[in-house]
Amino acid sequence: MTVLEDIITGVREDLHERRLQVGDAAIRARAQAAPPARDAYAALGGHADQSQRDATLRVISEVKRRSPSKGSLADIPEPAELARQYREGGATAISVLTEQRRFGGSLADFDAVRAAVDLPLLRKDFTVDAYQIHEARAHGADLVLLIVAALDDHELSAFLDLTHDLGMNALVETHTDEEIERALRVGARIIGVNVRNLKTLDVDRENFARLAGSIPDSVVIVAESGIRDSNDVALYGSHGADAVLVGEALVKDNDPVAALRTFIEAGSAAKPPRGR
Template sequence: MATVLDEIIVGVRADLEERRREVPLQAMRERAAVAVRSSPARDAHAALAGGRLDDHGIRIISEVKRSSPSKGALADIASPAELARRYEAGGASAVSVLTERHRFGGSLQDLDAVRAAVDIPVLRKDFTVDEYMIHEARAHGADLILLIVAALDDSQLAEYLALTHELGMNALVEAHTVEEIERAVAVGSRIVGVNVRNLKTLDVDPRNYAALAPNLPAGVVRVAESGVQGPEQVADYARDGADAVLVGEALVRHGDPSQAIRDFRAASLTVRG
């Protein structure tokens, strides 16, 4: 039986083929090469790394997210650029932009708008299933891409991670199980996210982070994904050793996302000192 992830990837591949017909792979490679020379990627690894927490607390990856498969429409985001600026003003370390259109309502236009609006690293949040999407991300100014272990075999994971680094970007390598963490580490991932959402059922259990985090080796940036409703969940993730937390729904639905980020980071200080 197809999982939600399988269904999403079907749509991702269909959209990819449309874009590839408009801009062939070689042309996209050339666009990415121009971007590498003219505007090198920002260092997302340094921006998210633990061990250098300032007086404001844990790193926050704030997400521009219009909708989700589990909740449907989340927010009417008239200006992704303005939302991203509010995230940056609140102390976000990076901005994640959903570019998958069918289930998340995102677009590359949203990515372009956010890239032009902020100086912090930007994550192109999509389901990377082809080399083309990595060149495309760099061509559109992304500093960081998403690689989901469950969606890739070991060869693809290693190949895509290497290409990401060649283009000067970093990858958030997402795992959901101990075995996926091991696969992520085996290919040399420097930023590993533990997503507490079950990709088969879309159920969320924040306790999964505490159960899986001990399997992350020293030296990788640890990112907790999903499950944040308020400062208490951020504090829990910080207590369990997360260097950064990715937050979407709780921010796009908050009336003051800048203050929400400040509150999240302050909550982490209560457990990290």
């Protein structure tokens, strides 16, 4: 069993317990009653008119306590306070881990962040069921994560359609050329290129340039994993990233506000106009 498969097994078990507490009909009703989602595509620099795209690199800052590759990262006793620091530092959006077993997250963390900031929020979890998409919207999410490697073509298409029907956007995560092709076929507007190998958890930053080059300008490209400092942000920016998703480097920094500002400055200076 791969790391991804093991995580998904736990996700399904935890989902079953939540479903017993709030049924499908109830979660759909809550999703429909939620306030409108924020336009994360536009916030991350997406624009139908490519001449309107700018050279600013955006940062999606992550509330992340643990990871399978690094173990414990930070306690984060007050997710809302960290989110406010991210906002002060210039984050465009905030990602909140809600997977509990491997990442130490929860929907309670998400709710705390949602109450604290008005930025677009990504509900960062392993989406394997439509229930989770309605659940994300019910809690005020503007983005959900769809991992191509975890879904077949029918699921990927259906989940993306549902996300859009609910007014949200999806960060469609890819790791290979084939996964990028699948993402583009279903109409993904925000594609994440994750340079972490799902089987070994190793990171190869050089993979980003090779993979991102096949993604059209109309799509927002998000670089995921492997960001240690501003040099890594600049590297991704120089190879076409419109945004970077950063967790570990920020939660372990004693001054995430200053770190964020440095990341944005370095990435924007390296980023060619219109993301290329």
